[in-house]
Amino acid sequence: MTVPADFFKSAFTVDNVIFGFDDGDLKVLLIQRAEDPFLDYWGLPGYFVNADEGLKEAAYRVLEEMTGLTDVYLEQIKTFGKTGRHPMGRVITVAYLSLIKVDDYLLKVKNNAVAQKAEWFSISDIDDLAFDHKEILDTCLDTLRRRVQQKPVGFELLPPKFTLTELQHLYEAILDTELDKRNFRKKILSMNLLIDLDQYQENVAHRPAKLYSFDKARYQEFLSDGYSFDLSENKRKSRTLQY
Amino acid sequence: MTVPADFFKSAFTVDNVIFGFDDGDLKVLLIQRAEDPFLDYWGLPGYFVNADEGLKEAAYRVLEEMTGLTDVYLEQIKTFGKTGRHPMGRVITVAYLSLIKVDDYLLKVKNNAVAQKAEWFSISDIDDLAFDHKEILDTCLDTLRRRVQQKPVGFELLPPKFTLTELQHLYEAILDTELDKRNFRKKILSMNLLIDLDQYQENVAHRPAKLYSFDKARYQEFLSDGYSFDLSENKRKSRTLQY
DNA sequence: TCAAAAGTGTTTGGGTTACACCCATGA
DNA sequence: TCATGGGTGTAACCCAAACACTTTTGA
Structure with missing residues (x-):
């Protein structure tokens, strides 16, 4: 032995x-x-x-x-x-x-x-x-x-100030898919995770985008909570059993 | 060093x-x-x-x-x-x-x-x-x-033949919540994970329940696939970002 | 006939999806 | 004025949620 x-x-x-x-x-x-x-x-x-x-x-x-x-x-x-x-x-x-x-x-x-x-x-x-x-x-x-x-950890990868498009590109890069701009914004904003900084990009050759930072206090809630940030890429039905 | x-x-x-x-x-x-x-x-x-x-x-x-x-x-x-x-x-x-x-x-x-x-x-x-x-x-x-x-692993814990109520009790025990009988059945059956054995309980002092087994082939699909078996216990909105 | 668990449908509300055009800026 | 990306709303659909009564059996 x-x-x-x-x-x-x-x-x-x-x-x-x-x-x-x-x-x-x-x-x-x-x-x-x-x-x-x-x-x-x-x-x-x-x-x-x-x-x-x-x-x-x-x-x-x-x-x-x-x-x-x-x-x-x-x-x-x-x-x-x-x-x-x-x-x-x-x-x-x-x-x-x-x-x-x-x-x-x-x-x-x-x-x-x-x-x-x-x-x-x-x-x-x-x-x-x-x-x-x-x-x-x-x-x-x-x-x-x-x-x-599941959790909005994506923010860890972004600089303190970012635009919604940058956030969307981040998710698209990670998940290797394309997301619908309008739906993405609707969803993200509805979570109240972002703080509207009332600032804009400068020196860009197009309409400047609004800058956001994210709300760390609310982010902490999401991190500890189970939470579904289901950017589902699939057509699969994501059925949910109630209780 | x-x-x-x-x-x-x-x-x-x-x-x-x-x-x-x-x-x-x-x-x-x-x-x-x-x-x-x-x-x-x-x-x-x-x-x-x-x-x-x-x-x-x-x-x-x-x-x-x-x-x-x-x-x-x-x-x-x-x-x-x-x-x-x-x-x-x-x-x-x-x-x-x-x-x-x-x-x-x-x-x-x-x-x-x-x-x-x-x-x-x-x-x-x-x-x-x-x-x-x-x-x-x-x-x-x-x-x-x-x-x-996320995955229907609950079946691993049940005997080969089981009733829908047993399956529901299993989920209730694991999640420590109560589930609605009608919604639970609707959902489970809609997944086509179960095989109706056309057999019934015997010697029970009430209407005997139907026995089911689960479909191993389909189960394997669910195991490998990402998949949402979201028995959400919460009132939290489980928002889903489309693509 | 009583107790105990099985079984079954419908309505309502909210979230997801799909989709197209105008706006602001620098070059 | 043109190119570039920013920004916005609505309708259809589907799924989750809530909810109560009848059926079948053994005791």
């Missing part, structure tokens, strides 16, 4: 799937690895969890090392633990999804020892990554798509 | 939250521990993951050791890794949720070395468990409540 001590020979890591929205496109922040294994490969930012550190704490640490950001959306998604997924031994990894505003990131980026460099990639441009990171990315992308239909 | 070898000193386990439905009540299968730490405490069935074993594989193994069942619903929920959660060292645990038919279990239960005995508990009767198992249980219960509104 295996004695318990035999089990204390494995390690675990956290990997962050950091999404951003820029240029009308959903992006992920990847690093080019500076060490073995998978030297020079692109992969998700992540690292071993220290002995005295919780999982989420470790994910925040990695995130801060990468971006300098501390106060961001971070959610545990899934744990990947196939045998053989890491050449150095038995390593399982806990995947976290985070959402940041690309602007903030650009101001504070710094590199660290693990990564030669970091870059944003459009999700459609990524095919192969170090370890099983592609699988992890795909899983997190699925979750993100579900998430934005 | 910590060298990688230093990280290979931790262990991980899987813990199963096994739900069943019996006697009109949602239950969880717990074990009374036969070894330290937490000797004699009640807790979730779980154990260390072997070096040559995947996570899900380990969860299935534990499940089979406990119940003799192999072909059951099993889903990874969340990983718990606070420092200090395990007295023997750094141990993180991956929580799995599984759904079984209590009848099947009753036929095949066997005990194992880790557990003195196993028993079903009504979820409302559980307050304290070994390790952080109460927190894990609560997390899985939340997930179950969400799951049954």
Whole structure:
């Protein structure tokens, strides 16, 4: 029989799937690895969890090392633990999804020892990554798509002031569909999640759009509440059982 | 700097939250521990993951050791890794949720070395468990409540033949609400998930109810599809953005 | 004949959908 | 004045919700 001590020979890591929205496109922040294994490969930012550190704490640490950001959306998604997924031994990894505003990131980026460099990639441009990171990315992308239909987390990806069209483009990029402008606005505004700033775009070669920010207090309600922000892309009947 | 070898000193386990439905009540299968730490405490069935074993594989193994069942619903929920959660060292645990038919279990239960005995508990009767198992249980219960509104996993908990009232009671027990009989039936039947067996209850002191089984092929579609089985308990408007 | 649960339809209200034209600005 | 995106309303439909009485059986 295996004695318990035999089990204390494995390690675990956290990997962050950091999404951003820029240029009308959903992006992920990847690093080019500076060490073995998978030297020079692109992969998700992540690292071993220290002995005295919780999982989420470790994910925040990695995130801060990468971006300098501390106060961001971070959610545990899934744990990947196939045998053989890491050449150095038995390593399982806990995947976290985070959402940041690309602007903030650009101001504070710094590199660290693990990564030669970091870059944003459009999700459609990524095919192969170090370890099983592609699988992890795909899983997190699925979750993100579900998430934005349940909770208005999309706002985490936008700058503090944005237009309704930008918001709509964000949803369209994440869900990979087109949305009807009038219905989208009707719906969003009916949620009272937005604050009309009474400000307008400047220097645009067309009628300037109104700027909005979102109501953090009300946003918090939506985050904790179960809530249906059902941007259903489908014709499938989304039947609802009453009670 | 910590060298990688230093990280290979931790262990991980899987813990199963096994739900069943019996006697009109949602239950969880717990074990009374036969070894330290937490000797004699009640807790979730779980154990260390072997070096040559995947996570899900380990969860299935534990499940089979406990119940003799192999072909059951099993889903990874969340990983718990606070420092200090395990007295023997750094141990993180991956929580799995599984759904079984209590009848099947009753036929095949066997005990194992880790557990003195196993028993079903009504979820409302559980307050304290070994390790952080109460927190894990609560997390899985939340997930179950969400799951049954998204996918018709409730069927996993029922015997092969059941009545509409039993199905309704199951949903009521999981969601802790009351549902309208006519609306419930209308909705369920409109999904074409059920097969009318043209059989009836026998020896009941009232009008016997029709028996149904569920359509596994159609069920599979629903499982893979995103799908909304929105038994919304709330008055909250579940607004839906078109596309 | 009584108790206990099974079974069954209709109306109302609200949200989703589909859809087309005018407005404001900079070039 | 032209190109570009911003901004607006209405009608049809479908689904959720609310709600009460009759039927069948065993005791």
